[in-house]
Amino acid sequence: DTEVTQTPKHLVMGMTNKKSLKCEQHMGHRAMYWYKQKAKKPPELMFVYSYEKLSINESVPSRFSPECPNSSLLNLHLHALQPEDSALYLCASRNLADNEQFFGPGTRLTVL
C-alpha cells in the first residue's frame, strides 16, 4: 500500500466551528507532515511529526492543533478559523531512510 488517504475531501465550516482533518498511511513511514496550499502556489509546511512527536511547527497559529495518535494516523484539529484559512490542506508521509515524500489528495477547506 503506497497511498496516503485524507478525509474529508471537502469541508465547509463557520468561524465558530470545531472540525478535524484526518490523514492515514500504512507504508510504515515514521515522518508525517501537514501542508497548506493556496491555489497554484507551492505547499507551505505547517507541521512535521517524527516518530509520533512534533518536531517542527512553522509558527502556525494556535487555531490549528495537530495530533499524531499513532504511527499511521495524523489529525489536524481546527477551531475558530478565519476566511483566509480557506485552502487545500495536504498531508504527506516520508520514509526516514530517504527524502521522498508521499502526498495525500488533500482536504479542500472553506471557512465562511
Added chain:
Amino acid sequence: GNSVTQMEGPVTLSEEAFLTINCTYTATGYPSLFWYVQYPGEGLQLLLKATKADDKGSNKGFEATYRKETTSFHLEKGSVQVSDSAVYFCALSLNDYKLSFGAGTTVTVRA
C-alpha cells in the same frame, strides 16, 4: 539557505509539442531533487526524482537530469498530451525533513 527557482509560466503548448521547464537550485550540501505534478483538483504526485549528480529521473515520458555543475534539474518531455495539463513543482530536500519547492509552473496543452 536552500531554494529552488523555476520558470513560472504559464506555458501553453499544442499537443505533440516539446516541453521544457527550467529549474535551478541553491543548496548547502548535496540535495535530492524532485519534480511533483498536481492535476486540477488533486494532491501532489511524485513525477520523478534524482538523488545524486548525473542521475536521470524518468517517468511517463518525462525526464530530468541532476546537473551539479549548473545546479539544474530541468524537466523535459518530447511530445505532450492534453492529459499533461497540470501544475509542475520542482523541489529539493536535504536530510532535514523539509522539501523546498519552486513557485510552480502551470502547463496547458491544447488539442
